[in-house]
Amino acid sequence: MTEHVLSHDPSTVGEVAGIRAREQRRHKASIALRYFLLAAVGLLMLYPLIWLIGASFKTNSEIFANPGFWPENPTLDGYIKGWQTSTPYSFGTFFLNTLWIVIPKVIGTAISCTAVAYGFARFDFPFKKVLFASLIATLLLPNVVTRIPQYLLFRDLGWLDSFLPLWVPSAFAGDAFFVFMLVQFLRAIPRDMEEAARVDGATTWQTLIFIVVPLLMPALISVCLFQFMWTMNDFLGPLIYISSVDKYPVSLALKLSIDTTEAFEWNRVLAMSVLALTPALAVFFLAQKYFIDGISSGGIKG
Amino acid sequence: MARLQLRNLEKDYGSLRAVHGINLDVEDGEFMVLVGPSGCAKSTTLRMIAGLERITGGEIRIGGELVNEKPPGDRGISMVFQNYALYPHMKVRKNLSFSMRLKRRPANEIEKATEHVSGLLEINPLLDRLPKQLSGGQAQRVAVGRALIKKPQVFLFDEPLSNLDAKLRASMRVRITDLHKRLKAEGQQATVVYVTHDQTEAMTMGDRICVMKDGHIMQVADPVTLYNRPANTFVAGFIGSPEMNFLDGELEGQTRVKAADQTVALGDEFARRLSAETSGDVTLGIRPQHLRIAETETPGTLKGKVNHIEFMGHEVYLYVDVGPKRLIAVVPSAAYDRAALRDDWVWLSPDPKGVHLFDRQTGENISLAI
Numbered sequence: 001m002t003e004h005v006l007s008h009d010p011s012t013v014g015e016v017a018g019i020r021a022r023e024q025r026r027h028k029a030s031i032a033l034r035y036f037l038l039a040a041v042g043l044l045m046l047y048p049l050i051w052l053i054g055a056s057f058k059t060n061s062e063i064f065a066n067p068g069f070w071p072e073n074p075t076l077d078g079y080i081k082g083w084q085t086s087t088p089y090s091f092g093t094f095f096l097n098t099l100w101i102v103i104p105k106v107i108g109t110a111i112s113c114t115a116v117a118y119g120f121a122r123f124d125f126p127f128k129k130v131l132f133a134s135l136i137a138t139l140l141l142p143n144v145v146t147r148i149p150q151y152l153l154f155r156d157l158g159w160l161d162s163f164l165p166l167w168v169p170s171a172f173a174g175d176a177f178f179v180f181m182l183v184q185f186l187r188a189i190p191r192d193m194e195e196a197a198r199v200d201g202a203t204t205w206q207t208l209i210f211i212v213v214p215l216l217m218p219a220l221i222s223v224c225l226f227q228f229m230w231t232m233n234d235f236l237g238p239l240i241y242i243s244s245v246d247k248y249p250v251s252l253a254l255k256l257s258i259d260t261t262e263a264f265e266w267n268r269v270l271a272m273s274v275l276a277l278t279p280a281l282a283v284f285f286l287a288q289k290y291f292i293d294g295i296s297s298g299g300i301k302g
Numbered sequence: 303m304a305r306l307q308l309r310n311l312e313k314d315y316g317s318l319r320a321v322h323g324i325n326l327d328v329e330d331g332e333f334m335v336l337v338g339p340s341g342c343a344k345s346t347t348l349r350m351i352a353g354l355e356r357i358t359g360g361e362i363r364i365g366g367e368l369v370n371e372k373p374p375g376d377r378g379i380s381m382v383f384q385n386y387a388l389y390p391h392m393k394v395r396k397n398l399s400f401s402m403r404l405k406r407r408p409a410n411e412i413e414k415a416t417e418h419v420s421g422l423l424e425i426n427p428l429l430d431r432l433p434k435q436l437s438g439g440q441a442q443r444v445a446v447g448r449a450l451i452k453k454p455q456v457f458l459f460d461e462p463l464s465n466l467d468a469k470l471r472a473s474m475r476v477r478i479t480d481l482h483k484r485l486k487a488e489g490q491q492a493t494v495v496y497v498t499h500d501q502t503e504a505m506t507m508g509d510r511i512c513v514m515k516d517g518h519i520m521q522v523a524d525p526v527t528l529y530n531r532p533a534n535t536f537v538a539g540f541i542g543s544p545e546m547n548f549l550d551g552e553l554e555g556q557t558r559v560k561a562a563d564q565t566v567a568l569g570d571e572f573a574r575r576l577s578a579e580t581s582g583d584v585t586l587g588i589r590p591q592h593l594r595i596a597e598t599e600t601p602g603t604l605k606g607k608v609n610h611i612e613f614m615g616h617e618v619y620l621y622v623d624v625g626p627k628r629l630i631a632v633v634p635s636a637a638y639d640r641a642a643l644r645d646d647w648v649w650l651s652p653d654p655k656g657v658h659l660f661d662r663q664t665g666e667n668i669s670l671a672i
Contacts, residue, residue, distance in 0.1 A: 190387075196383060197389070198354065198374045199379065199380060200375065200404060201404050214389075215390065215391065
């Protein structure tokens with residue numbers, strides 16, 4: 001009845017349309033303002049990166065003469081010369097070295113952390129609480145504190161100037177943070193699936209591989225991504241243990257080009273920095289979905 | 303032969319004893335229901351049979367073989383879990399065949415078994431779905447199928463229907479009992495141990511029912527015996543709805559009980575059910591269905607005031623205050639008009655056939671002599 005009356009009263013119809021239009025305008029204005037602010041702050045945060053990319057195409061003199069990020073005479077000079085480096089090796093070697101450090105380390109981390117986390121989350125054994133507490137305590141220990149004893153240990157083992165000191169700690173679940181992350185994730189997963197698997201005749205290892213690992217996948221992908229990015233960016237580890245230039249990873253090689261060139265060729269350094277950034281960025285964007293799943297959801301829905 | 307035997311089975315959690323040396327025999331092909339309130343250790347018992355929980359003492363034999371130390375996969379059991387526990391990353395087909403794939407059975411054998419089981423449970427159209435795409439009832443059928451495909455000696459069900467809505471639960475009840483009969487008719491091993499806290503499930507599904515309380519077995523019997531001849535106050539109170547009425551009283555002679563300052567006459571027939579030496583303090587138990595209502599004073603009955611009336615459709619629940627005790631009487635709703643109204647006085651006469659006397663100290667039923 002009310003609707004009937006409303007729709008036949010021209011003045012009321014006009015009023016309603018007016019209110020709706022006003023609300024829509026206000027809504028649009030608020031959205032525009034919101035996006036403008038977000039874009040502005042986002043740009044501010046990204047500006048150094050944008051400048052870096054712009055500057056890598058500039059000539060060495062223009063970098064200091066022109067404060068803007070757009071190069072006046074874009075050149076690939078920085079990339080070409082930077083790639084060749086002042087050493088007998090090109091940056092290709094250094095990239096391969098980085099991969100040769102990163103990939104075994106990531107695989108070792110994934111396997112060892114999963115096994116250790118599974119143990120802590122699912123089994124009872126003597127001194128479990130003390131062991132877990134000490135694992136967590138190592139999280140709080142600054143890395144620097146252990147550098148010297150570790151160095152001495154690896155020196156006595158004769159592992160200096162090899163990738164072993166970088167690989168081995170991770171292959172024995174040395175990264176407590178990842179173990180902790182996986183334990184927390186596992187605790188949120190109900191045990192029923194594993195019990196069902198045991199009733200179905202699976203051994204402990206079969207249960208781990210066929211049931212637990214697939215359930216753990218989002219967290220495991222995050223662990224791999226974190227380890228990938230942190231190892232790519234690790235400077236101190238290789239700096240301490242690796243001394244011959246042919247084994248340098250990218251992070252050390254970048255420093256190398258600052259050290260050895262007489263007048264710093266900044267455009268080369270910047271160009272190589274851009275290249276050094278790309279793998280980590282590419283991997284992050286490709287796996288963004290899993291990455292966020294892994295750190296945000298503590299488990300799965302039943 | 304897939305007989306399941308529990309001998310002096312015990313389970314301790316630290317200093318807390320959860321299961322107190324229970325003995326239970328489940329015959330080949332029998333549908334045994336473990337029922338009891340929460341915390342009565344029925345699920346713990348089931349998990350010990352499955353091998354998911356270590357036992358502290360005693361023996362578990364399946365088909366005569368001692369399985370105490372065997373891992374769950376080697377015990378010849380399969381289990382259906384309360385929340386289905388399907389493997390979320392595998393399609394229904396893979397979920398069903400997981401146990402066979404672990405044993406590396408040939409592909410055509412797996413295929414055949416999967417087809418057979420999915421046909422039996424009408425889940426063929428679901429084979430290529432993931433568990434998250436199934437409804438509760440479908441997921442439960444897949445879980446049953448996964449148990450079935452192993453052709454176990456003993457099936458274990460851990461409250462499998464408690465996550466389903468009432469209507470689905472009723473249909474799944476029928477489906478599971480039908481399946482049990484069908485397996486038996488086909489000559490397959492079909493010994494079942496079924497845990498539930500729902501007495502309706504227990505009464506409708508079980509060949510025999512084992513009522514448990516605080517880690518003790520209170521009574522093992524078929525549903526009719528359990529209802530008509532409860533061994534103690536716990537079983538009497540647990541089985542039957544609404545709950546049996548209990549009144550503390552004193553036995554006078556063999557035919558009368560003095561309770562709530564009134565005297566209930568039980569008749570000579572009843573006296574024969576008592577052992578001769580019975581006397582003194584007793585607890586009188588009367589099922590609500592066995593109380594008759596009179597609106598005029600009758601000797602030898604319990605006088606009380608109607609406090610509350612619940613209309614249930616085909617019957618009516620009357621809450622009657624007899625002295626300090628509140629009794630429930632169930633009367634057919636056809637009798638509702640004539641039956642007492644709120645705040646009226648009524649006289650409740652128990653049907654002696656439905657009356658039980660329990661020893662007040664031990665709670666044992668002392669009216670089971672015949």
